[in-house]
Amino acid sequence: MKLKMSDLARISFSLENELLEKLSELVEKEGYENRSEFVRDLIRARLTAGEWEEGDIVIGTLTLIYDHHKRGLTEKLLDLQHHTDVDVLASTHVHLTHHLCAEMIMLKGHGERIAALAASMKKLCGVIHAELAKTTTGKSIAP
Numbered sequence: 727m728k729l730k731m732s733d734l735a736r737i738s739f740s741l742e743n744e745l746l747e748k749l750s751e752l753v754e755k756e757g758y759e760n761r762s763e764f765v766r767d768l769i770r771a772r773l774t775a776g777e778w779e780e781g782d783i784v785i786g787t788l789t790l791i792y793d794h795h796k797r798g799l800t801e802k803l804l805d806l807q808h809h810t811d812v813d814v815l816a817s818t819h820v821h822l823t824h825h826l827c828a829e830m831i832m833l834k835g836h837g838e839r840i841a842a843l844a845a846s847m848k849k850l851c852g853v854i855h856a857e858l859a860k861t862t863t864g865k866s867i868a869p
């Protein structure tokens with residue numbers, strides 16, 4: 727969606743000098759073109775965190791590293807995905823080594839259900855690492 731200049735509001739706010747310096751450092755360190763885009767991203771990140779806290783429909787991407795030789799583990803991982811009210815949007819499996827697999831599972835649903843599903847997978851014996859990236863459907867934060 728293309729923004730018109732009339733869609734943009736110019737605002738000013740006060741910051742302590744030290745905090746302003748920190749802001750400038752972060753903007754530069756993270757390679758943003760300007761402070762505005764950095765602040766927009768901060769706001770969107772906070773709104774996304776709020777969606778997760780409030781149990782909205784969100785997107786989570788779970789990355790699992792596991793040992794596929796662990797007896798029954800692959801079946802347990804599949805069972806959990808079949809018996810949930812969370813939507814499994816996509817999954818990708820990569821064979822890392824003779825023993826280890828990496829799997830990326832993109833999930834859509836209520837935040838707390840996604841987190842619970844991720845936690846159930848994480849604690850299975852043979853899962854070596856699990857990381858849930860919490861993001862948004864974009865519906866409520868896109869311009």
Ligand code: NI
Binds near residue numbers: 794819822826
């Ligand atoms: Ni594999």
